[in-house]
Amino acid sequence: MALFRFCWVIGWSIWISDVVCAQNNASYVSVDAATFAQELKKSLHTGRIILDVRTAREVARGKISGATVMDYYQRGFQQKLARLDKNRPVFVYCAAGVRSRWTMRKMKKMGFKYVFNLKEGFEDWRRRNYPYIIPKN
Numbered sequence: 001m002a003l004f005r006f007c008w009v010i011g012w013s014i015w016i017s018d019v020v021c022a023q024n025n026a027s028y029v030s031v032d033a034a035t036f037a038q039e040l041k042k043s044l045h046t047g048r049i050i051l052d053v054r055t056a057r058e059v060a061r062g063k064i065s066g067a068t069v070m071d072y073y074q075r076g077f078q079q080k081l082a083r084l085d086k087n088r089p090v091f092v093y094c095a096a097g098v099r100s101r102w103t104m105r106k107m108k109k110m111g112f113k114y115v116f117n118l119k120e121g122f123e124d125w126r127r128r129n130y131p132y133i134i135p136k137n
Helices: 002-019 035-040 076-083 099-110 121-125
Strands: 019-021 026-031 047-054 091-092 115-118
Touching: 002 091, 026 035, 026 099, 035 115, 035 121, 076 091, 076 099, 091 099, 099 115, 115 121
Parallel strands: 026 115, 047 091, 091 115
Antiparallel strands: 019 026
């Protein structure tokens, strides 16, 4: 029982850190597709960055319009990330939410101010019929 309680507390603290973390007037939030879509719409004129961290093969199946593709697994990913404007809101997503959550954590360490993570990823976005485009080769 003690082991279960310890694991539950650790799991809970990890979950909380991904849901909302406000620090030094910055926020890092993992949200569902509906909230992600609402926040994208609200930030239309704020100079937002939409960041797709999937591979080219995954992106070929579709992407959110206006997204910049930056493959999480490609060499130089962190250096490219560091060149983004840290004061603009960033909306990050991957296929299922894992790489984007890792990216959000990297961005937090790098000093980005506002990061929204699509917690269930692009596949959930697509399944729920939110708009996306098929990129041209």
